Amino acid sequence: MSKKPAAKKKAAKRTIKVDALARVEGEGALYVRVKGDEIQDVKFRIFEPPRFFEAFLQGRMFSDAPDITARICGICPMAYIMGAGQAMEDALGVTVTGPLRDLRRIAYCGEWIESHVLHAAMLHAPDFLGLDDALLIAKDNPELVGTALRLKKLGNTILEVIGGRAIHPVNFKVGGFYSLPKKRELKALRDELKWGIEASIGIAKAFAGFDFPDFEYDYTCVSLKHPDEYAIHEGRIVSNRGLDIPVNKFFDHFDEEHVEHSNALHGVAKAGGTYLVGPNARYNNNYSQLSKLAKRTAKEAGLGKVCNNPYRSILVRMVETVYACEEALRLIEAYEEPDASCVAVTPKKGAGYGCTEAPRGICLHHYKLDKDGRIQLARILPPTSQNQKQIELDLRGVVAANLDMKDEDLKWRCEQTIRNYDPCISCATHFLKLTVERE
Amino acid sequence: MARRKPKLAVWKFSSCDGCQLSLLGCEDELLAVVGEVEIAYFLEATRARVKGPYDVSLVEGSVTTPEEVERIQQVRRQSGLLVTIGACATAGGIQALKNVKDVNQFIDAVYAHPEYIETLETSTPIQDHVPVDFELRGCPISKEQLLEVLNATLNGRAPNVPKYSQCIECKRTGTVCVMVSQGQPCLGPVTQAGCGNVCPACERGCFGCFGPKETPNMASLSRRMAELGMERREIKHFYRLFTANADAFREESKGHE
Structure with missing residues (x-):
């Protein structure tokens, strides 16, 4: 056996290979080729098998879209149920307001809590502790994991009370709800939400002590913005570069391209360049609209008004969890039961757009309907597709800054960099392979 | 040990x-x-x-x-x-x-x-x-x-997972039948129980997430749904959701092409 070459001999060819990336939702791969100090290629591949949702929808009634598109993703079904619902309402000329709108926002807060806590505590935090998974965190700190699980359960319970089920809820439809949630069950969530506010502040503080890799990027942040609230389920599409458009103008400014190395379509800005969606984009665009307590939590966790360090997205997720608990509590306190569970809709010819802030970023829906309300065209742009190019740019920067790392450490750092995005590869179309080739 | x-x-x-x-x-x-x-x-x-x-x-x-x-x-x-x-x-x-x-x-x-x-x-x-x-x-x-x-x-025993229909679950929990009381189409009679009858509890007909029950009477349900005013295409699409390829649902939907 020959001796290991010294680390300085960069011309030596090295290959790092990971069979599948863990702690993400879906199947993908990473390929990095380095020659000396030069990064020759970075590809974040998605080979989640394509499932053709847009095609299944053609010819079906408008009312089928929320339930069918929900099956794109088991982690963020609300982004599909509500995005499709709103797009259909846009096409059919109805608006859902008052207590029905509030119920939708409360349910969406539930999804943010459930998804953010799952990702931050169970999928992302182990990276900062050098552990394989959250179950190992539980060995040393069962209280922290127990708190996270209870908080995640709170998010799921909100969805169960309003939606009838946590994963693929059944009570939502175009125009509102099949039935109104029981007021008693809704009001009964208040005590747990009060606990949830304190619990999420506690987790944010615990995670603030992590050693965050020193990496920043000057992101083009794209998110929803609403005049009256921290945008979750409605708003205009804005960026930190001055973009401010209604949702129905999205495809004038953004497009998707189909590249050979991925089964997910890549989102691109027509003006050129990549962009970022998700927690950090929302935080950077809408910081001023966070609650006082959420801002204080951010400050105490060491965040400024802008966060361009993707690793710190774990803190932004917990800040948003504080906000989501507060917002759900506020809306539940104020909730008065409306007379009807939905707004009546009449099928007609039309086109509509819907966009909500999925936990991972904006999720866009566009449909065209014929005169009977049958879907002629469906177009859905999930957040992970939009982030794919930015993930590759982050990886490029991270690899360039850490070429002196040992292969095993660099591999883990790359995985962690991808996990910053909580990529939902099921959404984007799953199996992450990481290959680093060094020449 | x-x-x-x-x-x-x-x-x-x-x-x-x-x-x-x-x-x-x-x-x-x-x-x-x-x-x-x-x-x-x-x-x-x-x-x-x-x-x-x-x-x-x-x-x-x-x-x-x-x-x-x-x-x-x-x-x-x-x-x-x-x-x-x-x-x-x-x-x-x-x-x-x-x-x-x-x-x-x-x-x-x-x-x-x-x-x-x-x-x-x-x-x-x-x-x-x-x-x-x-x-x-x-x-x-x-x-x-x-x-x-x-x-x-x-523990080395057989799982206790029922094969009976959604209807049994509704009766057991006292959920009012949405088909009988409201005339809503419902796949409950042919769908296996297990979800906790979430849809009828929301005043919505079951849409078949758990797939066909043992020996479902598909023809009878299709006939009833037609009587409730569903068009053939609507009935076909109703069977063609998340368990569209399960034998009973697939064959019945083909009969409504």
């Missing part, structure tokens, strides 16, 4: 991740489950990978690519008990809607460069490819049923 903990593996094929998420969704029971089994392979939860063979494999998702055809054989070879979880694994899932049309039309509808896409013409359940020891239905599965299957398996 300490008993060796059984090794549990969780595998994903074409799916939305919702069913394996149900395991992480057992918030109150997760740490107890982990106390009883060794999580040997579960990519959504951990980087750690313990080599097979595995005592119990949970398989989510359907087979839609040539790679998956190969991989399910490898999973079967490494697994003692193989339990399929969810509508994709047990019936082909929503993506089995492509089985009834020319797949190339679908590729053209979604992707600009069809030549980059490698996919089979059909989405098929796991039991079409390898022997399966137990099937857990649902879109998504019920976490109570998942815990029951794990508990039963660990």
Whole structure:
């Protein structure tokens, strides 16, 4: 056996290979080729098998879209149920307001809590502790994991009370709800939400002590913005570069391209360049609209008004969890039961757009309907597709800054960099392979 | 002497991740489950990978690519008990809607460069490819049923998972029948129980997430739904949701072409 070459001999060819990336939702791969100090290629591949949702929808009634598109993703079904619902309402000329709108926002807060806590505590935090998974965190700190699980359960319970089920809820439809949630069950969530506010502040503080890799990027942040609230389920599409458009103008400014190395379509800005969606984009665009307590939590966790360090997205997720608990509590306190569970809709010819802030970023829906309300065209742009190019740019920067790392450490750092995005590869179309080739 | 903990593996094929998420969704029971089994392979939860063979494999998702055809054989070879979880694994899932049309039309509808896409013409359940020891239905599965299957398996008994219809579940919980009282179309009479009758409890007809029950009377339900005013195409689409490729639903929907 020959001796290991010294680390300085960069011309030596090295290959790092990971069979599948863990702690993400879906199947993908990473390929990095380095020659000396030069990064020759970075590809974040998605080979989640394509499932053709847009095609299944053609010819079906408008009312089928929320339930069918929900099956794109088991982690963020609300982004599909509500995005499709709103797009259909846009096409059919109805608006859902008052207590029905509030119920939708409360349910969406539930999804943010459930998804953010799952990702931050169970999928992302182990990276900062050098552990394989959250179950190992539980060995040393069962209280922290127990708190996270209870908080995640709170998010799921909100969805169960309003939606009838946590994963693929059944009570939502175009125009509102099949039935109104029981007021008693809704009001009964208040005590747990009060606990949830304190619990999420506690987790944010615990995670603030992590050693965050020193990496920043000057992101083009794209998110929803609403005049009256921290945008979750409605708003205009804005960026930190001055973009401010209604949702129905999205495809004038953004497009998707189909590249050979991925089964997910890549989102691109027509003006050129990549962009970022998700927690950090929302935080950077809408910081001023966070609650006082959420801002204080951010400050105490060491965040400024802008966060361009993707690793710190774990803190932004917990800040948003504080906000989501507060917002759900506020809306539940104020909730008065409306007379009807939905707004009546009449099928007609039309086109509509819907966009909500999925936990991972904006999720866009566009449909065209014929005169009977049958879907002629469906177009859905999930957040992970939009982030794919930015993930590759982050990886490029991270690899360039850490070429002196040992292969095993660099591999883990790359995985962690991808996990910053909580990529939902099921959404984007799953199996992450990481290959680093060094020449 | 300490008993060796059984090794549990969780595998994903074409799916939305919702069913394996149900395991992480057992918030109150997760740490107890982990106390009883060794999580040997579960990519959504951990980087750690313990080599097979595995005592119990949970398989989510359907087979839609040539790679998956190969991989399910490898999973079967490494697994003692193989339990399929969810509508994709047990019936082909929503993506089995492509089985009834020319797949190339679908590729053209979604992707600009069809030549980059490698996919089979059909989405098929796991039991079409390898022997399966137990099937857990649902879109998504019920976490109570998942815990029951794990508990039963660990204790060497048969899982207590009923095969009767959704109607039984509604009667047991005192949920008013939406078909009788409101004239709403409902797949409850032909659908296997297990979800906790979530839809009728929301005053909505069941839309079949758990697939056909044992010996369903499809013709009778179709006739009743037609009497309630549903057009043939509506009836066809009603059967063509998440378990569209389950035999009884597939054949009945074809009868409404």
